[in-house]
Amino acid sequence: MTETLTTALIEMREDDVLAAVRAATEAGTSPAGIIAGLQAGMKTIGDKYEAGEYFLSELIMSAEIFKRALAELGLDQSAAGTGTRGTVILGTVHTDIHDIGKNIVASVLSANGFKVVDLGVDVPAQRFLDAARENDARVIGLSCLLTTAFPAMRETIATFAAAGLRDQVSIIIGGGPVNADLALQLGADGAGISAQEAVILAAKAVEGGVA
Ligand code: B12
Numbered sequence: 001m002t003e004t005l006t007t008a009l010i011e012m013r014e015d016d017v018l019a020a021v022r023a024a025t026e027a028g029t030s031p032a033g034i035i036a037g038l039q040a041g042m043k044t045i046g047d048k049y050e051a052g053e054y055f056l057s058e059l060i061m062s063a064e065i066f067k068r069a070l071a072e073l074g075l076d077q078s079a080a081g082t083g084t085r086g087t088v089i090l091g092t093v094h095t096d097i098h099d100i101g102k103n104i105v106a107s108v109l110s111a112n113g114f115k116v117v118d119l120g121v122d123v124p125a126q127r128f129l130d131a132a133r134e135n136d137a138r139v140i141g142l143s144c145l146l147t148t149a150f151p152a153m154r155e156t157i158a159t160f161a162a163a164g165l166r167d168q169v170s171i172i173i174g175g176g177p178v179n180a181d182l183a184l185q186l187g188a189d190g191a192g193i194s195a196q197e198a199v200i201l202a203a204k205a206v207e208g209g210v211a
Pocket residue numbers: 035039042043044045046047049050056059060062063095096097098099100101102104105140141142143144145146147148172173174175176177191192193194195196197198201
C-alpha cells in the first residue's frame with residue numbers, strides 16, 4: 001500500500017497520491033506509516049534532484065503534493081495547542097526554509113500533549129532564545145534540512161550558552177541530514193529522525209521518561 005503511495009509521489013501523480021492516502025487510512029495504516037511512505041518518496045525525489053534528473057520545479061511540486069497529502073490526514077496545520085506536558089519551542093534554523101517535516105513534528109508533539117510554539121522557518125538564534133524566555137520553555141527543537149545550515153544550529157546552541165540558559169533547556173535537533181553524531185558534535189542533547197522520535201526526546205527532556 002505505502003509502496004503505491006511512494007511511487008505515486010515520486011512520479012508526481014497528485015490524484016493517485018491522495019487516493020493512496022485515503023485507501024491506506026481506510027485499510028487501517030497509521031498516519032506515521034503513511035508519512036513514512038511519503039517521506040521515502042521525498043528522499044528519492046531529493047536524490048533525483050541531486051543527480052540532475054529532477055529540477056527545483058519538481059522539488060516545489062512534490063512539496064505541494066506532500067502538503068495536500070498531510071491535509072488529507074488532518075496534519076496540515078502547524079498546531080499551537082495548550083498541552084500539559086510542557087512547552088516546546090520549534091523552528092527551522094536560520095538560512096533554511098524547509099518546513100514540511102517541522103510542521104509534522106509540531107502536529108505530532110501537539111497531539112501528544114505538548115504545547116508547541118512554532119517560530120516558522122529561517123529563524124535566527126536570538127529568536128529561539130527570546131521565545132524560550134517568553135514561554136519559560138524547557139525544550140527547544142531545531143529543524144534543519146541543509147548541511148549548509150549546520151552552523152546556524154551551532155550558533156543557536158551557543159546563544160543559549162552565552163545567555164547562561166544552556167543547562168536549563170534540552171536542545172533537540174532533527175531533519176534529513178541530522179543524526180546522533182552531529183548532535184554530539186554540536187553539543188545538542190539529542191537527534192531525531194521522525195516526529196515520533198521528537199515526542200520521545202521531548203518526553204525525556206521534561207519527564208525523564210519515554211512517551
Ligand atoms: C521539498 C524539498 C524542498 C522544498 C521545501 C518546501 C517546504 N515548504 O519545506 C523547496 C523546493 C522549497 C526546497 C528548496 C531547496 N532545497 Co530542498 N529538498 C526538498 C526535499 C525533496 C524533501 C524535504 C522534505 O520535505 N522531506 C519530507 C519530510 C517529512 O522529511 P524531513 O524534513 O526529514 O522531516 C522528518 C524528520 O527529519 C523529522 N524532523 C524534522 N524536523 C525535526 C526537528 C526535530 C527537533 C526532530 C526531533 C525531528 C525532526 O521528523 C520529520 C517527520 O518525520 C529534500 C530531499 C530530502 N532527502 O530530504 C530536498 C533537500 C533537503 N533540498 C536540498 C537543496 C539543495 C535545496 C535548495 C538549496 C535548492 C536550490 N538550489 O535552491 C533550496 C534551499 C532553500 C532554503 N534556503 O532552505 C538538498 C540539501 C542538500 C544538502 N547537502 O544540504 C536536499 C537534500 C535535496 C538533495 N538531495 O539535493 N527543497
